[in-house]
Amino acid sequence: MSSRAPQLALDDRAVEQARDLARRAGTPIVELATAHTTVAVERATLRLAGLGGADLEGTPWVNALVDAVRADVGLGHGVCLPVWDALVRGEAADLDELATKAAVGSVRFGVPTGRAAIDALSAARKQVGTGIEKLDVRRRERERMIATVGDAPSTPWIYLIVASGDIYEDIPQAQAAARAGADVIAVIRSTGQSLLDFVPEGATREGFAGTYATQENFRLMRAALDETSRELGRYVRLTNYASGLCMPEIAAMAGMERLDMMLNDSMYGTLFRDINPVRTFADQRFSRQIHARAGIIINTGEDNYLTTADAVEAAHTVTVSQLLNEFFAREAGLEDWQLGLGHAFEINPDVPDSFRMELAHALLARQLFPDAPLKWMPPTRHMTGDVFRGYLLDGFFNLAGALTGQGILLVGMMTEAVVTPWISDRDLALQNVRYVLNACGNLHEDFAPRPDGFINQRARHVLAESIELLERILGHQGGLLDAIADGTFGLMKRPADGGRGLEGVERRSEHYVNPAIDLLEAGR
Amino acid sequence: MNDGDQGRLLRPYGDTTGDGMVQLSFTLPMQHSKVAEGAAAQLAKKMGMDPAMVVHARPIGTGFTFFVVYGRVNHLVDVSAVRVVERDYPLLSPQEANLAIRKGLRRRLTVVGGCIGTDAHTVGIDAILNIKGFAGDKGLEYYRELRVVNLGAQLSVPQLVLRARKDKADAVLVSQVVTQRDAHILNTLEMSAAFRESYPAGSRPLLIVGGPRFDESMAEELGVDRVFSRGTTPGEVASYLVDQLVTRRSTSRAAPA
Structure with a gap:
């Protein structure tokens, strides 16, 4: 992909320094993540082992079982030893029955030792292993399907959103969007799902500004898009959100239902949803290990920094976050082709040279991450309700995307901030994209920014500011965690002992076992 | 608001005072055809545009057509009858x-x-x-x-x-x-x-x-x-x-x- 964009004159040593600083800032966080487990990590493990469904009130069985185990013996050892110990002891015939019994309190859990621990672990490994195999099967299925029906014809992939709240409305809309030219369909989640500490069950028809992420909704949409992919002769990718309090569970469901891309950011939940940082980092690591295995491309959320802070002043926070996201992603086993690092076209159009700066920022990201399929996000902050001006702005956004070799282009709507997209808004937006790609998709061949021109200077300036910020983070006594606590990112102060979901975090004991993590790490 | 506008009757302005010109766009859930364009003109007329010119019609997918309509409305806007919440407090630095x-x-x-x-x-x-x-x-x-x-x-x-x-x-x-x-x-x-x-x-x-x-x-x-x-x-x-x-x-x- 790197050959599709003009080259900047960056100092290789500065690039190396920035990456090294990100590694140093991120390493203690990985240690923190591996020293803890969370209710969501344990629930995701049970989901991989095949436990699904919910009771009559909608409480998922994985929640019931994890809560019961936790009440008896805590989570420091992980949920697997106590759960499979109970199964080996014959407390229940299978996981479903065990969860039902646990929910009414008719099973006592203990932490097995000696022979009993070996038996429990071996049973757990076998059953959790079937979930990991399912991820492999789905991944091969995707590869086979792309080989037979064909892939998206060109980059950037055209990414369109559906968000009706009702999965049965979303399906025809998604199919229509695919027929109209979308390479990627994202089903926006219902507002508020990120703060639910459980994953709703079944097909859902009610959501606010989006549709709930459930395993059944994933399955229904993927099946519909498979049908459309065959009809169109190109594989249409499906995207959802592994974010919020159930990050790893949703990642497991996505892998098992062959979703293709997932929103997954290392700090978004903490900064923008006030989720406890330890919870976020522990959940994030496991969810990314699952994505890595499932062949899913992650999309990170750097665009969000620019929706709350000024896109010129805060440009370097995007770069820093991209570097951290890259470090955490690689550590979790993701390969570069799986890193849809985010950034956005959010500079105030009234600022002189705004477009030149956008090009500089986009090229900087392109060059720092040459093998990552960058996710390019359209303007939202300066979409005012003047749909005509917004259409022009989206045209420039598309031009910047085409010229700088972005991998995934989220199609901007002129009615951003006015209404949820109408059928005509989507059609006009796609015409805009097509016109630009057709008119100048190869312009990068002719365009080379002058080594000491405005664009190169701006890119070098942002890189230097990124290095400064990373150094400032490392200057904090507690490193990145303290920097997050004192508002270094986006002015939001998020202390490590505060935030939502903290009660679901437990320190791992020295006997902590999670066969899913073992298998995922062994498979690398 | 300009005090001179109070009590005035207005029409929309295209390029000549009093021309009453407006633009409108919408989608009808039907295949593009001459009939569809006629249907778009009918809607515009019912909305008070006369004459209504369907200047653009474009099929979207199979069962939808998008229209842009320009035309004249005969409605008058009575500015004196408009009720809004005006700022009733002084603006301070x-x-x-x-x-x-x-x-x-x-x-x-x-x-x-x-x-x-x-x-x-x-x-x-x-x-x-x-x-x-x-x-x-x-x-x-x-x-x-x-x-x-x-x-x-x-x-x-x-x-x-x-x-x-x-x-x-x-x-x-x-x-x-x-x-x-x-x-x-x-x-x-x-x-x-x-x-x-x-x-x-x-x-x-x-x-x-x-x-x-x-x-x-x-x-x-x-x-x-x-x-x-x-x-x-x-x-x-x-x-x-x-x-x-x-x-x-x-x-x-x-x-x-």
């Missing part, structure tokens, strides 16, 4: 607002804000509260005499009431961006009811809601003191706070009934 609070209140004024319900869109509340502000106008955090507590998104109403009490809020600002199924209206009603229940009559904080889809004339109906709509600046909110909590309170004390 941050310095003037700070000074008024310091002199009139002799303490800082506490503002508690957030997004209630499932609404996760903090752009509105952040634009008003964050120091960064909106459209070059600094947010309320910039005002030295304002103490700002930004509770962020997805607050429950009980949480908001609790924080308002704990922080002895003089004013509560709530932003609502998501409007699906009238969530903004329902959430606001729940919020104002909760404050009515939890405070003795006449002592609750000033309640202000804002968001792009609110109608500014709905304050009474929603049980709040003020509704701010699209495009409101932090300076306007600060000026309103000073007017209500400093200027009016001191004049009402000075002139007992």
